[in-house]
Amino acid sequence: MIKRDRVTEVFFIAAATALMGQVYIHPFNSSFRISLGIVAMTLLILKFEKVPIAITGFISGGAIFGFRVFLDYVSTAADIIPIMNKHIPAAIFYMIVAVMYSQLKIRNYADYPVQLIFMVSISDIMANIMEVVMRQEFDGTSADVVLLAFL
Numbered sequence: 411m412i413k414r415d416r417v418t419e420v421f422f423i424a425a426a427t428a429l430m431g432q433v434y435i436h437p438f439n440s441s442f443r444i445s446l447g448i449v450a451m452t453l454l455i456l457k458f459e460k461v462p463i464a465i466t467g468f469i470s471g472g473a474i475f476g477f478r479v480f481l482d483y484v485s486t487a488a489d490i491i492p493i494m495n496k497h498i499p500a501a502i503f504y505m506i507v508a509v510m511y512s513q514l515k516i517r518n519y520a521d522y523p524v525q526l527i528f529m530v531s532i533s534d535i536m537a538n539i540m541e542v543v544m545r546q547e548f549d550g551t552s553a554d555v556v557l558l559a560f561l
Contacts, residue, residue, distance in 0.1 A: 419458040420466045424473035427451040427504070431474050432481075443500070447474060448507060452530055455511065456520055463516075467508015475501035499544040506537040 431447030451470050455463055478497040483490055510533035519526040 416458075416461055419454075419461050420469055423451060423454040423458065423461065423466050424470040426454060427470040428473040428477040431477070431500075448504070448534060451504065451507070452511075452516075455508075456517060459517060463512040464508050467511070468505050470508070471501035471504035474504055499541045502544060503537045503541040506540055507533050510536060 427447045427450050430450035431445045434443040434445035434447075437444055447470075451467070455461065455466060475494075475497050478500065479490070479493050482488070482493045482496070486493070511530075514529045514533065516526060516529050516533075519529055
């Protein structure tokens with residue numbers, strides 16, 4: 411595969427991640443959300459075996475950030491800085507997941523579903539914990555309760 415095809419695949423993954431990131435729930439009465447974006451990114455990283463995982467995750471995190479900031483700004487006309495601050499943790503979540511996927515070499519487990527699910531789950535849990543710690547905004551919910559939900 412030529413390099414241009416890989417770039418196209420990386421941006422396709424980022425766009426799909428950003429779009430699927432808009433299918434979500436807010437489980438803790440805060441701006442923290444659980445979305446299908448991580449599912450899309452994970453499946454597409456496994457499908458497109460030649461794309462660099464960490465770079466793809468960083469670009470996907472940037473796409474999530476940009477898309478969510480744009481949508482919030484257009485729909486609320488609020489100040490841009492608070493909107494950006496609200497979405498930075500989500501971008502970092504995707505970046506952390508991608509670095510962990512890369513370090514754990516998740517593609518090596520594609521033929522071993524139990525191990526793959528374990529590696530993906532560990533990555534997701536660790537990145538969610540980091541996002542929760544970054545947000546520190548769980549109105550009416552202690553961080554301990556939120557962290558226990560991931561364990």
